[in-house]
Amino acid sequence: MYISSLKLSNFRNYSSEEIELSPYTNVIYGDNAQGKTNILEAVCMFSLGRSHRAKTDRELIKFGKDFAKLRLSFHDAERDYKATLQLFKNGKKSIKINHVQITKLSMLMNYLNVVMFSPEDLDLVKGAPSARRRYMDSSVSQLYPRYLTSLIDYHKALAQKNSLLKELRAKGAKSDVMLSVWNEQLAIEASKIMEYRSDFIQLVNDYASKIQREISREELKIQYSPGIKTDDTDKSSIFRYLEKNQRREIEFASAQVGVQRDDLSISVNGTDARAYCSQGQQRTAALSMKIAEADYLKSIKGEYPVLLLDDIMSELDINRRAYLERRIRGKQVLITSTDTDIVKSTDNTRLIHIKNGSVVKEDK
Numbered sequence: 001m002y003i004s005s006l007k008l009s010n011f012r013n014y015s016s017e018e019i020e021l022s023p024y025t026n027v028i029y030g031d032n033a034q035g036k037t038n039i040l041e042a043v044c045m046f047s048l049g050r051s052h053r054a055k056t057d058r059e060l061i062k063f064g065k066d067f068a069k070l071r072l073s074f075h076d077a078e079r080d081y082k083a084t085l086q087l088f089k090n091g092k093k094s095i096k097i098n099h100v101q102i103t104k105l106s107m108l109m110n111y112l113n114v115v116m117f118s119p120e121d122l123d124l125v126k127g128a129p130s131a132r133r134r135y136m137d138s139s140v141s142q143l144y145p146r147y148l149t150s151l152i153d154y155h156k157a158l159a160q161k162n163s164l165l166k167e168l169r170a171k172g173a174k175s176d177v178m179l180s181v182w183n184e185q186l187a188i189e190a191s192k193i194m195e196y197r198s199d200f201i202q203l204v205n206d207y208a209s210k211i212q213r214e215i216s217r218e219e220l221k222i223q224y225s226p227g228i229k230t231d232d233t234d235k236s237s238i239f240r241y242l243e244k245n246q247r248r249e250i251e252f253a254s255a256q257v258g259v260q261r262d263d264l265s266i267s268v269n270g271t272d273a274r275a276y277c278s279q280g281q282q283r284t285a286a287l288s289m290k291i292a293e294a295d296y297l298k299s300i301k302g303e304y305p306v307l308l309l310d311d312i313m314s315e316l317d318i319n320r321r322a323y324l325e326r327r328i329r330g331k332q333v334l335i336t337s338t339d340t341d342i343v344k345s346t347d348n349t350r351l352i353h354i355k356n357g358s359v360v361k362e363d364k
């Protein structure tokens with residue numbers, strides 16, 4: 001799939017700008033703080049329904065303006081799509097695709113898929129478990145609206161359980177029936193979430209280990225490491241497991257077990273990558289995992305997602321950069337960079353020079 005044009009009005013530091021994109025490589029270049037990442041962020045809005053970095057939608061509206069408006073034209077093998085997204089100062093958001101109002105953000109996944117790759121993703125292996133959960137969530141929720149719904153419901157129930165645990169500790173309670181009610185709710189969603197995550201990681205492991213072998217001849221292995229340690233992932237086993245932890249959770253006044261503690265165990269040549277691998281091996285593994293994420297989306301959806309590479313090329317050494325270039329050839333990719341010579345230019349490469357929230361015209 002590919003995007004042909006993006007129009008931004010009062011979005012971040014853009015007043016009004018239309019950007020035409022090549023179906024292949026687009027290099028968005030310019031000095032720091034000119035608005036390069038803002039473009040990738042705008043694209044993300046149509047796929048995730050929210051920004052990959054902002055806490056609130058309000059931050060995205062240009063200072064001093066009441067609303068922002070984005071338009072995106074994109075295409076897959078079957079159809080052409082025109083999408084409009086409006087953000088209002090009061091927090092309201094409206095998204096339409098081909099004139100149909102999107103009433104639930106989980107519907108967006110049926111349209112545009114993207115994989116964003118930024119320098120923080122190079123810490124996927126050595127960073128905190130939350131980064132690895134985000135990695136699972138961003139792909140799986142783009143494919144299965146039910147996954148996202150479960151995730152949202154799970155976190156709502158978890159917040160309720162946590163506030164109950166605080167009350168119970170204050171009261172000096174040892175157990176509580178309401179706690180079981182929340183555990184039951186959590187077990188239902190956790191069972192679904194674990195199944196999705198486990199299936200995703202099995203497939204991603206196949207892709208990523210192949211990619212790692214191609215880059216460095218190393219054996220990469222990625223395994224799902226659930227926070228709920230049961231032999232079965234059916235809801236009653238999970239429920240029993242959660243219930244066993246009641247006393248401990250009241251003591252801590254917060255949930256100690258659950259899918260919010262899920263992680264991945266990653267090894268290279270049989271040794272734990274997080275603890276023992278060199279920085280280079282960890283980065284190669286992270287790169288393999290990100291490319292695998294895109295391959296996974298392609299395998300399920302039949303369309304390769306649009307790749308958004310935010311400042312990533314300058315972070316990679318020549319070998320890895322060459323590998324990535326080879327893998328993205330023929331696909332649409334939006335690359336931000338402060339230089340233009342970050343990728344080999346071909347006839348299909350479009351250079352887009354950004355200065356202070358505008359496209360510099362002579363490059364068009």
Ligand SMILES: Nc1ncnc2c1ncn2[C@@H]1O[C@H](COP(=O)(O)OP(=O)(O)OP(=O)(O)O)[C@@H](O)[C@H]1O
Pocket residue numbers: 011012013014030031032033034035036037038039059060061062063311336338
């Ligand atoms: N709501 C907003 N209204 C106006 N300007 C904003 C708003 N939000 C952010 N900006 C401006 O956008 C600019 C940052 O844009 P962006 O993150 O896209 O930069 P960049 O070109 O990617 O820079 P770098 O190379 O450092 O990553 C900053 O100058 C910031 O002040």
Ligand SMILES: [Mg+2]
Pocket residue numbers: 036037038310311336
């Ligand atoms: Mg940037």
